[in-house]
Amino acid sequence: MKRIIFLIFSIILFIFAFIQAKPVEVELMKAFISPHSAAEGYLVKLANLSSKKVNIIFEASSLDELEDMKAEFPDMKTDYSAVTDVYSKYPGNFLSNNMRELLKNKSYKKVQEDAVKSLYNPLGIYISPPDKDPYLLATDFLLSNSKFLENDTKEFGGKYYSVLHAQVNSNDELEQIIEVAKGKTIYLTGTPVHSYYASKKSNIEINIICIISTLALAALCRFYFRSFKVVIPVAFSILFGFLFGYSAAALIFKKLHVLTFVFSTSLIGISLDYSLHYFLTGNDKEFKKSLTASMLTTACAFWGLLFSNIEVLRQIGIFTSFGLIGVWLFVILVLSDGEFKHNSFKKIKLPQKALLVVVFVVIAAGIFRVKFDDNIKNLYVPPKNLLAAENLYQKVFNPVTPEFLIIHGNNINEILQKTEGINERENINSVSLSNFVSSEKRQQENITLVQDLYKNDLKKYESRLGTKFEPQKPVLYNPENFPLVSEFELDKNSSFMMVNEPVKGSLNIADEISKILKRLRLECFTILPCVFAMLFLLLSIMYGIKNAFKITMPSLFGIIFTVALLSLCGINLNLFHILGLFLILGFSLDYSIFRLNGGEKSKDAVLMSAASTAFSFLLLSFTSFKLISSLGLTLFIGITASYILSLFMIKSNHGTR
Structure with a gap:
């Protein structure tokens, strides 16, 4: 009788446990770092930034062959249309660092010359229509962010290489990439x-x-x-x-x-x-x-x-x-x-x-x-083929292993102001949310600079081109609504910035x-x-x-x-x-x-x-x-x-x- 009661109890226990259980955790970091600690929780999130990033390296004997290989590969580019829509609607709010310096120094002639070159460039792109954004400020801001540039093509050892940075959300997606790469001079690197x-x-x-x-x-x-x-x-x-x-x-x-x-x-x-x-x-x-x-x-x-x-x-x-x-x-x-x-x-x-x-x-x-x-x-210790791919990626593209700064603030606007201040003080290469959207304070400064540009140079510019522009009226954009906020957010009051060299307070993961x-x-x-x-x-x-x-x-x-x-x-x-x-x-x-x-x-x-x-x-x-x-x-x-x-x-x- 004891045996039967014990077995019945055990079976009920097993069933209840299987019903209540969640999928097995496979991330190594979560085994040793307590999620209850805020500092270590940030570390886990930062370490996992690369957990879905795959580098797909194409190797070819010529540029034409390289472009053909990339064209045959499935399109894995991230859709940033929501981001460009923001720039299009608020062209005077966001200025690249170079543009800000030109406007601060009142180098309006240089700004005009660059705008004319871009307007008449047959391969040029317009984020905001020229009649609303005469100096193509939105386009300049977009192109200043390397995240949106397709310039990862290089020559090395007599061959041509290009890298595609893709995000995979499951093993099924990764297996599709592996299958397409089979039998071709395509190398895969990255944590996944x-x-x-x-x-x-x-x-x-x-x-x-x-x-x-x-x-x-x-x-x-x-x-x-x-x-x-x-x-x-x-x-x-x-x-x-x-x-x-x-x-x-x-x-x-x-x-x-x-x-x-x-x-x-x-x-x-x-x-x-x-x-x-x-x-x-x-x-x-x-x-x-x-x-x-x-x-x-x-x-x-x-x-x-x-x-x-x-x-x-x-x-x-x-x-x-x-x-x-x-x-x-x-x-x-x-x-x-x-x-x-x-x-x-x-x-x-x-x-x-x-x-x-x-x-x-x-x-x-x-x-x-x-x-x-x-x-x-x-x-x-990676297997030889993956180690060779990693070494190739390092030699050809020389990627920098970033350090991280944790930025705290009561809201996104305050966090943006702090990151903008750090960039100005440290004068270092960095990637943070402030690279893609500006704080309201910075936006107001930019709007003032742009209005001075229009006041001092727009009529000359119109006369030169023989056309009339109707610049969009400036309105502040709420950075809380920016599409990329979640990619840089650690929690509601914290974000991060990546720096290419150690600075005070930076973390090496x-x-x-x-x-x-x-x-x-x-x-x-x-x-x-x-x-x-x-x-x-x-x-x-x-x-x-x-x-x-x-x-x-x-x-x-x-x-x-x-x-x-x-x-x-x-x-x-x-x-x-x-x-x-x-x-x-x-x-x-x-x-x-x-x-x-x-x-x-x-x-x-x-x-x-x-x-x-x-x-x-x-x-x-x-x-x-x-x-x-x-x-x-x-x-x-x-x-x-x-x-x-x-x-x-x-x-x-x-x-x-």
């Missing part, structure tokens, strides 16, 4: 391109790893239990634990990050351990106590993550701890009694002294050589993110010993101080050995190596508790669980995504070292090692 290929490759690699790990587990079960039947309940326990953990996390956080699912793979190894122990030692008196102790200590290791300020760590803490509780309940309440015939592993006498010497030599040699790398750029990763790494280092102390206290209460030392020492030395070995191999540690240490602690305590309280059969279950888990993480360490491979390598070393150390440090209470 790297994200697409990295995600695609990672999915393939992880699927292959899952298949290999599953086959290896099935083969291990077949060898030990002489049957594949045991794989079915083991698989169900793993699935149940995953669903239970997901449901708890989804109900608490609503939207989970994809990294939470990556770290939740730790449930597989522990679920396997619990299930195997049930089938081998389920009738032992100490089984439930050992299983419960293992669940509580491992869950506590992950509950320690709840004290972190890192969103993804809190998600991992809830997902994994509740997943463990789910597996524990499934094993206790759902798995039916059943014995499987099984073999026994032959005892292999390990060179205990030699291995211990190796461990302590590695620790002594490596622990003082630890170095860290918090640079976010080093978390991803990559540097700022790296600082955050460093802070988070240090925070994890602070939490880890606190979690360890909490677990030691819990184990002391359950098993006594002496046994608590036995259980925790393999974990402690396994973690230290992992850090030392990585350092000896010249690997600089990043945040994800440190996060892996939490998982090592959870796994190794689980194994140590069962070794302390179990007999010969328990020893075999621990060996199979540790071997299969370590093998899975070893495969994970070969993935191309450095973030995931860092985690896999750390866990492989830590789990292997902790298990081997437990063989020497823990003597079973049942008299076996």
Whole structure:
């Protein structure tokens, strides 16, 4: 009856969680930067500016061939008609910096000459009709903004190149671009391109790893239990634990990050351990106590993550701890009694002294050589073809990596006045909302300058051209209504400006993110010993101080050995190596508790669980995504070292090692 009630409750929980859950969050920044912090929230928005921008680079042997390639490519230009409509209706309100200087200096002859050239240019364009805008001021203002210029065509190395800056809103749009570019000398760069290929490759690699790990587990079960039947309940326990953990996390956080699912793979190894122990030692008196102790200590290791300020760590803490509780309940309440015939592993006498010497030599040699790398750029290594495309883009077009200034104001008008003031004081190249629309104060200044132009030069201009103009009467435009406001708005009272060189108060996005990763790494280092102390206290209460030392020492030395070995191999540690240490602690305590309280059969279950888990993480360490491979390598070393150390440090209470 308990089993039925539990399963019904679980099914209802799963359904409710899936209904309430939102799509998985895939943006890496949102895993570590709290959206509740205004400053870090701005950083996320600024970092995501490029998340939809793709650079499409065309390469040809001649200009004609280049134009043909561009003509055949789908039209992906952004429609700025709403912007040009504003300029057309208010031609005297917006002046380029050059035009303002000419009018301030009363260089009316120069203004007139430039206007005549533009009027008689056969390829010229008119944003506002010449009879309403005699000096083509609106056209001059538009052309002064590089955003609207199609001048990204250059010659390099005997070939011609052109770049199209496109915005993609989905993978479907990106896949269409990739399909059109196939077989042509068209190169793609930009964040969406790297994200697409990295995600695609990672999915393939992880699927292959899952298949290999599953086959290896099935083969291990077949060898030990002489049957594949045991794989079915083991698989169900793993699935149940995953669903239970997901449901708890989804109900608490609503939207989970994809990294939470990556770290939740730790449930597989522990679920396997619990299930195997049930089938081998389920009738032992100490089984439930050992299983419960293992669940509580491992869950506590992950509950320690709840004290972190890192969103993804809190998600991992809830997902994994509740997943463990789910597996524990499934094993206790759902798995039916059943014995499987099984073999026994032959005892292999390990060179205990030699291995211990190796461990302590590695620790002594490596622990003082630890170095860290918090640079976010080093978390991803692009494939050769994408790296070549990025290098080509840099060499040909030499794009500048901008820095950002956050501008605050009570309204858009105030923000515009501040950005206009910064541009005048700093005299630097920048891109902000003020490049495209002026504050009301600046508009009034422009209108005054234009009226002086009309008063002093318009009759001469009309006489020269032999025509009569009727300039549009000046009216102030409300910049709150400008179409591009949302593109520069961080919130209702904040905007940004991009500058091509560092100025006081400017932010370099990559540097700022790296600082955050460093802070988070240090925070994890602070939490880890606190979690360890909490677990030691819990184990002391359950098993006594002496046994608590036995259980925790393999974990402690396994973690230290992992850090030392990585350092000896010249690997600089990043945040994800440190996060892996939490998982090592959870796994190794689980194994140590069962070794302390179990007999010969328990020893075999621990060996199979540790071997299969370590093998899975070893495969994970070969993935191309450095973030995931860092985690896999750390866990492989830590789990292997902790298990081997437990063989020497823990003597079973049942008299076996």
